[in-house]
Amino acid sequence: MNQPTLLTSQIRDVVFGKDVKVVQPVNLYDCSIGDNCFIGPFVEIQSNAIVGNRTRVQSHSFICDGVTIGEDCFIGHGVMFINDVFSGGGPAGDRNAWKKTIIGNGVSIGSNATLLPVSICDGVVIGAGAVVTKDIQEKGIYAGNPARLLRRL
Amino acid sequence: MNQPTLLTSQIRDVVFGKDVKVVQPVNLYDCSIGDNCFIGPFVEIQSNAIVGNRTRVQSHSFICDGVTIGEDCFIGHGVMFINDVFSGGGPAGDRNAWKKTIIGNGVSIGSNATLLPVSICDGVVIGAGAVVTKDIQEKGIYAGNPARLLRRL
Amino acid sequence: MNQPTLLTSQIRDVVFGKDVKVVQPVNLYDCSIGDNCFIGPFVEIQSNAIVGNRTRVQSHSFICDGVTIGEDCFIGHGVMFINDVFSGGGPAGDRNAWKKTIIGNGVSIGSNATLLPVSICDGVVIGAGAVVTKDIQEKGIYAGNPARLLRRL
Numbered sequence: 529m530n531q532p533t534l535l536t537s538q539i540r541d542v543v544f545g546k547d548v549k550v551v552q553p554v555n556l557y558d559c560s561i562g563d564n565c566f567i568g569p570f571v572e573i574q575s576n577a578i579v580g581n582r583t584r585v586q587s588h589s590f591i592c593d594g595v596t597i598g599e600d601c602f603i604g605h606g607v608m609f610i611n612d613v614f615s616g617g618g619p620a621g622d623r624n625a626w627k628k629t630i631i632g633n634g635v636s637i638g639s640n641a642t643l644l645p646v647s648i649c650d651g652v653v654i655g656a657g658a659v660v661t662k663d664i665q666e667k668g669i670y671a672g673n674p675a676r677l678l679r680r681l
Numbered sequence: 682m683n684q685p686t687l688l689t690s691q692i693r694d695v696v697f698g699k700d701v702k703v704v705q706p707v708n709l710y711d712c713s714i715g716d717n718c719f720i721g722p723f724v725e726i727q728s729n730a731i732v733g734n735r736t737r738v739q740s741h742s743f744i745c746d747g748v749t750i751g752e753d754c755f756i757g758h759g760v761m762f763i764n765d766v767f768s769g770g771g772p773a774g775d776r777n778a779w780k781k782t783i784i785g786n787g788v789s790i791g792s793n794a795t796l797l798p799v800s801i802c803d804g805v806v807i808g809a810g811a812v813v814t815k816d817i818q819e820k821g822i823y824a825g826n827p828a829r830l831l832r833r834l
Numbered sequence: 835m836n837q838p839t840l841l842t843s844q845i846r847d848v849v850f851g852k853d854v855k856v857v858q859p860v861n862l863y864d865c866s867i868g869d870n871c872f873i874g875p876f877v878e879i880q881s882n883a884i885v886g887n888r889t890r891v892q893s894h895s896f897i898c899d900g901v902t903i904g905e906d907c908f909i910g911h912g913v914m915f916i917n918d919v920f921s922g923g924g925p926a927g928d929r930n931a932w933k934k935t936i937i938g939n940g941v942s943i944g945s946n947a948t949l950l951p952v953s954i955c956d957g958v959v960i961g962a963g964a965v966v967t968k969d970i971q972e973k974g975i976y977a978g979n980p981a982r983l984l985r986r987l
Binding site: 702706720722740758759791804809810822824825826 | 924
């Protein structure tokens with residue numbers, strides 16, 4: 529009988545700001561989390577991700593390598609970020625092929641939303657269950673699969 | 682180096698009915714769970730949520746404050762409920778602005794479905810991956826983003 | 835006060851190949867996981883599921899009873915498989931009514947994708963957030979809800 533190598537979710541090499549709250553279990557490593565942030569349970573945040581001050585990351589969300597989230601953002605439950613768009617027909621063997629995501633300040637992302645590698649400007653609202661496939665440069669509410677502007681803010 | 686405040690997922694101040702099974706880890710607090718319910722792993726259920734008798738909540742689901750689920754329901758995996766629709770362009774600062782969800786009896790909700798604050802009548806089926814944005818008052822199968830009636834039952 | 839029966843996520847009766855890595859917590863039981871696989875945190879894999887050699891299953895995914903995944907596949911984060919389509923208007927009481935899913939080799943499935951019981955041929959890419967409702971027999975990139983062919987590969 530083969531036995532697997534068992535690793536355990538952990539908090540490793542994370543740079544925390546002041547007054548951060550984390551609800552375990554989580555898997556956070558090599559990332560930066562600003563002042564007064566909240567990180568809910570069952571969250572994974574990977575290397576090189578940056579979460580700005582006063583941003584809340586709710587349960588079940590996944591923030592991948594290459595994502596920068598601004599200040600005063602709200603990341604709902606079950607939100608998934610993506611850095612590899614399988615442009616060669618499958619996973620990029622080389623992490624240099626991973627793409628970056630930049631989320632501005634005061635952005636609110638609804639639960640179960642999915643974000644391809646994009647830039648989103650300040651103050652945008654992404655509806656629950658939306659799939660964001662393109663950059664968003666105008667403040668407004670976006671929803672659907674693929675996400676489209678519902679109304680300006 | 683700042684250290685975060687570490688909290689841990691738990692079962693706190695939950696009113697359980699008879700013969701409930703819970704698969705840990707879960708984060709359940711200040712909520713009510715009826716007789717003969719099943720709660721799978723990696724589930725979060727918040728304050729003031731009510732889960733009716735014989736309802737099953739599968740892994741990875743999130744039930745928020747203000748949700749009432751009837752009896753004999755099936756909540757699939759990765760189902761997310763929502764109480765704050767960011768109507769002011771971001772999270773409501775005041776929980777009095779949160780909206781309620783009422784799920785009837787015998788409702789089945791497919792995996793990865795997302796439910797905005799709505800009322801759903803008895804016996805409805807919500808397809809996997811659906812995003813429910815409006816009340817449902819007719820028994821049937823609903824799917825898509827936004828969810829639409831596929832066929833009556 | 836009633837007390838629930840508390841079970842705990844575990845690794846039970848799993849047949850592992852060589853050099854598998856698993857990041858706990860996970861809930862894996864009665865399933866088969868091939869050589870050189872990776873299983874991320876917060877993953878559930880149920881009885882009778884088969885995961886082929888060198889396939890990676892990322893965090894938050896759920897693989898149900900009746901799913902067979904080929905070799906060299908990438909299962910993203912928050913991917914949900916389904917075996918019960920509620921064809922009688924709710925959960926099948928009888929597991930013989932559950933349907934099977936067959937995923938070929940070299941298939942890449944984007945994060946937050948949802949898969950109804952289907953067959954998918956080798957080399958397919960499923961976009962993030964897609965809801966796959968039909969068999970896929972042609973190599974290509976499929977996305978949307980319901981998933982449609984975006985382009986051939």
